[in-house]
Amino acid sequence: xxxxxxxxxxxxxxxxxxxxxxxxxxxxxxxxxxxxxxxxxxxxxxxxxxxxxxxxxxxxxxxxxxxxxxxxxxxxxxxxxxx
Numbered sequence: 620x621x622x623x624x625x626x627x628x629x630x631x632x633x634x635x636x637x638x639x640x641x642x643x644x645x646x647x648x649x650x651x652x653x654x655x656x657x658x659x660x661x662x663x664x665x666x667x668x669x670x671x672x673x674x675x676x677x678x679x680x681x682x683x684x685x686x687x688x689x690x691x692x693x694x695x696x697x698x699x700x701x702x
Contacts, residue, residue: 624671631664631681652695659688 638657641647647654666681 624668627664628668631661631666631668634658634661634664650695652692655688655691655695659685659692662688 634657638647638654638661641657642649642654647657662681662684666678666685669675669678669681
């Protein structure tokens, strides 16, 4: 179980970094669905790993980050945006 949750954390970190790099290099739109999905998945992965390791400040931060991503996805879906 430790190995699985460590992998979930590393994948989450990689997703957040990849999303940031893709937006910074203009390969992905910062206000698009793809970016929000990458951020949501990454923050959930880090949140799970942080909670498992009792790193509560990091878990809380990633919970909020995931919430922001979820709200953004709902707004984009309602607006019919698919970029």
